[in-house]
Amino acid sequence: MSAAEQIQFPEKLFYRINEVATITQVKPYVLRYWETEFPMLSPEKDENDQRRYRKSDIDLIQGIKHLLYTEKFTIAGARKQLRQGKADQRQASVEPVQISNSGGGDVSPARARHFAQSLGQLRQDVDELYRLLA
Secondary structure, three states, X not given: OOHHHOOOOOOOOOEOHHHHHHHHXXXXXXXXXXXXXXXXOOOEEOOOOOEEEOHHHXXXXXXXXXXXXXOXXXXXXXXXXHHHHHHHHHHHHXXXXXXXXXOOEXXXXXXXXXXXXHHHHHHHHHXXXXXXXX
16 A cells, blocks of 8 residues: 555544545445445445444445555456455464473464454444443
């Protein structure tokens, strides 16, 4: 991603469609259209039927944007590429953990990074939820 695409935005649990449009530099009507074309992009909706995007949705949008605008994939090609990426991630996540003779667990560096990122995101979500409830 170029420096222009890496816009700083506030860390919070949910983002509204206009915030996401500003962050990703993609018009709201395009985001709504992409929801119909990319099943993996389906933000939650609140009680007022307003879309609530998470950081993972924003990351996915950035990926879709890159595939369509930079890599010049068609929508069908981008959808296939994203599905292939998901399949690769699933395969990597079921990689067996090897147990050493000392009784400790040996985890690959890639898997350890994945766990650390997941735990970091979970902590941010819990912290944000705590701030909202406080």
